Every structure is written in C-alpha cells, then in structure tokens.
Amino acid sequence: MIDETDRKILRLLQENARMTNKELAAKLDLSITPVYERVKKLERKGYIKGYSARLDHEKIGKGMMVFMHLKLQVHTHENIRHVIEEVDHLEEVMECYHVTGETDYLLKVMVKDMPAYETFVVEKLTKIKGIANINSSIVMSTVKSTTSLDV
Amino acid sequence: MIDETDRKILRLLQENARMTNKELAAKLDLSITPVYERVKKLERKGYIKGYSARLDHEKIGKGMMVFMHLKLQVHTHENIRHVIEEVDHLEEVMECYHVTGETDYLLKVMVKDMPAYETFVVEKLTKIKGIANINSSIVMSTVKSTTSLDV
DNA sequence: TATGAAATCTGCGGAGT
DNA sequence: ACTCCGCAGATTTCATA
Numbered sequence: 620m621i622d623e624t625d626r627k628i629l630r631l632l633q634e635n636a637r638m639t640n641k642e643l644a645a646k647l648d649l650s651i652t653p654v655y656e657r658v659k660k661l662e663r664k665g666y667i668k669g670y671s672a673r674l675d676h677e678k679i680g681k682g683m684m685v686f687m688h689l690k691l692q693v694h695t696h697e698n699i700r701h702v703i704e705e706v707d708h709l710e711e712v713m714e715c716y717h718v719t720g721e722t723d724y725l726l727k728v729m730v731k732d733m734p735a736y737e738t739f740v741v742e743k744l745t746k747i748k749g750i751a752n753i754n755s756s757i758v759m760s761t762v763k764s765t766t767s768l769d770v
Numbered sequence: 771m772i773d774e775t776d777r778k779i780l781r782l783l784q785e786n787a788r789m790t791n792k793e794l795a796a797k798l799d800l801s802i803t804p805v806y807e808r809v810k811k812l813e814r815k816g817y818i819k820g821y822s823a824r825l826d827h828e829k830i831g832k833g834m835m836v837f838m839h840l841k842l843q844v845h846t847h848e849n850i851r852h853v854i855e856e857v858d859h860l861e862e863v864m865e866c867y868h869v870t871g872e873t874d875y876l877l878k879v880m881v882k883d884m885p886a887y888e889t890f891v892v893e894k895l896t897k898i899k900g901i902a903n904i905n906s907s908i909v910m911s912t913v914k915s916t917t918s919l920d921v
Numbered sequence: 922t923a924t925g926a927a928a929t930c931t932g933c934g935g936a937g938t
Numbered sequence: 939a940c941t942c943c944g945c946a947g948a949t950t951t952c953a954t955a
Contacts, residue, residue, distance in 0.1 A: 629830065632823035636787045639950065650922055655952065666829050671917045672783035673819045679780065679921050686837075686869065686876055707914050715914040718837065718907035725837055725907055729919060756869035756876055763858050763866040766822045766917070768832050768880060790929065801943055806931065808941095 621666065624649070626770045628657055629666065633767040636670040673766070681729045683736055683757070687744070688722035690752035698749040705747045711739050722754065772817065775800070777921045779808055780817065784918040787821040824917070832880040834887055834908070838895070839873035841903035849900040856898040862890050873905065 621629075627647055631638055644654045661667045676682055691698060706715050706726065714727040730736045744753065772780075778798055782789055795805045812818045827833055842849060857866050857877065865878040881887045895904065 629823065629825060633825065634820075634822070636821035636823045640952095641950065651950085652922070652952085659952095664829075665826050668824045668826055669785075670787035670821060670823050671785070672780065672787045672821055673917075674780060674784065674919055674921070675816050675819055676919070678815075678817050679919060681919050684867070686867075703913050710920040712914060713916055713919075715912075716835070716837075716907075716909045717911045717913060718909055720905070720907040722907070724913065725909075754871070756867075756871040756873070758867045758869055758876075760868045761866075762854050762868060762875070763863060765864055766824075768825055768827070768830060768864075769861040770825070770830050791931095792929065802930085803932090803944080804942055810931095 621661070625657055625661060625666075628654070628661065629770045630767070632658070632667065632670075633770070676729065680731045683730050683732050684761075685728045685730070685736060685758065686756040687726040687728055688754040688756075689724040689726065689750055690722050690754075691724075692749050692751040694723075702747060702749045709739075709743055711743070722752075772812070776808055776812060776817075779805070779812065780921045781918070783809070783818065783821075784921070827880065831882045834881050834883050835912075836879045836881070836887060836909065837907040838877040838879055839905040839907075840875040840877065840901055841872075841905075842874050843900050843902040845874075853898060853900045860890075860894055862894070873903075 624647060628643060631643055631646060640651050640654045640658065643658070644651045647654060658667075676684070689702075691702060702724075703715075706712055706724070711728050711730050712726050713729050714725075716725045717723065718725045728736075728739065730739055740753070744750070775798060779794060782794060782797060791802050791805045791809065794809070795802045798805060809818075827835070840853075842853060853875075854866075857863055857875070862879050862881050863877050864880050865876075867876045868874065869876045879887075879890065881890055891904070895901070
C-alpha cells in the first residue's frame with residue numbers, strides 16, 4: 620500500500636513528470652534518497668504506468684475533437700471483435716470505451732479540421748462492417764481538461 | 771515551424787517524457803546539444819505544454835469512469851457561466867466539453883466505484899442549479915486509450 | 922542520512938551550410 | 939542566420955555504507 624508521502628509524489632509527478640528527485644525532496648521535506656526509492660517503487664508496482672509529454676492540439680494540427688457514439692448492427696461475439704479490432708487501428712481514435720446506455724461504444728476522435736473529419740468518417744469509420752449507427756458530438760470548446768487524478 | 775526532427779522528438783516524448791536527451795540523440799542520430807536546444811524550443815514555443823505521469827486508475831482508487839451528457843435548462847449567458855464555473859471545481863470531472871448535438875455538455879467523470887458515483891451525482895452534480903437533464907454512459911471496459919497524438 | 926562516482930544537463934565557442 | 943558539434947562546469951542520479 621501507499622502512504623500520504625507516496626500520494627504527494629504522485630500528485631507532483633502528474634503535474635510535472637520531469638520534476639527532479641531533488642525538487643521533489645525539497646517539496647516533501649525529505650532527502651533525495653528516500654524520494655528516489657519511492658518513485659522507483661511506484662513505477663515498479665505499477666502505480667505509475669509511464670510519463671507523457673502534453674502537446675498543444677492546435678499547434679500540431681489536431682485542432683478538432685469529436686465524440687462519436689457507435690451502435691452495432693448485431694451483438695455477436697464475432698462482430699464485436701471485428702469492430703474493436705478495426706477501431707483500435709485508427710490513429711484518429713484516441714479513446715474507445717464500451718459503455719452502457721443507448722449506444723454501444725464511445726470514441727474520442729482527434730483530427731485536423733472538418734475536411735479531415737469528413738475524410739475520417741467516409742474513408743475509415745463507415746468502411747468498417749458491423750456498425751449500425753453513428754451519432755457525433757463535435758467539441759465546440761473545452762471547459763475543462765486535466766490528466767491529474769485526485770490521488 | 772517545426773520539421774521532421776522536431777516531430778520525432780514530440781513522438782518520443784509523448785511515449786516517454788522522461789527520456790534523456792542522450793537517448794533522444796541516439797534515436798535521432800544527432801549529438802546531445804541540438805536535441806537539448808530543440809526540446810527547449812518546443813517547450814518555449816508551446817508545442818509541449820508540460821509533462822505528466824500516467825497513473826493506474828484502479829490502483830489509486832479511480833476505477834470507475836462515466837461519461838455524462840448535460841442539458842441546460844435555459845441557455846442564458848448567466849446560466850452557462852454558472853454551470854461551467856461549478857463543474858470546473860469538481861475534482862471528479864476530468865474533462866468537460868461544450869458539444870454540438872442533442873446535449874450541451876459532455877463530462878468525463880472518474881470516481882472510485884458505484885457508491886462514490888452515486889454520491890457525486892446526488893451530492894454534487896444535481897445540486898448545481900440550471901441543469902435540466904443528465905444522461906450517463908458508464909464505461910464497462912476500455913477498448914483503447916492513448917495520449918499520444920499522431921504528430 | 923550522507924557520501925561519492927557516474928551519468929546527465931546546459932551554456933558557450935566554433936565550424937559548416 | 940541556422941543548425942550542428944565538442945567541450946567543460948554544474949547538477950542529478952543512484953549505489954553504497
């Protein structure tokens with residue numbers, strides 16, 4: 620199990636994954652060695668799965684975000700497996716979840732702009748066999764977006 | 771503008787933000803100095819917004835994810851501002867978008883489990899004035915989840 | 922906790938395009 | 939002017955006691 624000090628480390632590394640052990644130690648009022656060992660332990664035990672750079676979507680040409688609700692035609696094991704496999708390969712699909720409710724799957728899609736979105740839908744998504752229905756919610760603005768969980 | 775070398779750096783840092791300049795240099799067939807300068811430039815120009823540790827949701831007690839579609843009662847400027855402000859403060863809300871379609875806002879919510887989810891809905895979300903309707907999609911499984919954009 | 926060697930970071934001078 | 943390289947002092951990492 621992890622204690623409050625570990626949780627503080629996780630909080631700080633969520634905000635800035637490149638913070639040095641020295642900086643962490645200063646904020647936690649510890650010496651460098653125990654911090655170093657705690658971070659290694661958190662990585663080893665899988666609490667920390669990795670470290671990512673957060674990029675500016677607009678600047679790198681992914682200014683458009685769309686949430687797409689997919690409904691399957693038939694819920695056979697084979698059809699589900701096929702759709703999942705195809706969706707998984709699409710680079711525009713950042714996230715895909717099997718959800719409860721009206722629809723079966725929820726996709727977060729990121730593309731450059733509206734023409735790119737149309738191409739994605741026409742050339743890729745609708746070519747996948749087994750999808751009965753697509754309902755899209757285009758993101759007009761981001762009210763909140765964080766990757767930092769409340770540890 | 772950024773070139774192919776910069777894009778490679780972005781790709782690599784999206785996968786592992788803690789990669790050293792030495793490692794980056796080896797993969798890019800460059801010496802350490804230009805890599806160092808390019809990374810600093812990408813940070814300075816805002817292509818890189820920061821670095822985050824990716825945590826294991828289950829392990830840190832956020833095993834349940836729910837997408838919530840909110841519809842507002844009235845779309846006055848004042849009501850919108852109020853709802854946005856309240857939602858922004860909720861630690862369970864990881865993301866909130868203003869979207870097109872049937873509903874007004876889409877929220878990604880992360881909580882420990884079903885009781886925690888119920889508490890969140892009853893004690894926090896439904897106490898916000900101005901929300902007419904909530905439609906929830908509970909995540910049963912994650913088919914795909916990546917933070918790495920196709921740079 | 923503290924020490925110290927190894928690795929890495931980081932800024933500068935300089936060369937090539 | 940831009941991007942590269944190598945050098946060297948400062949800083950950080952990480953094993954050891």
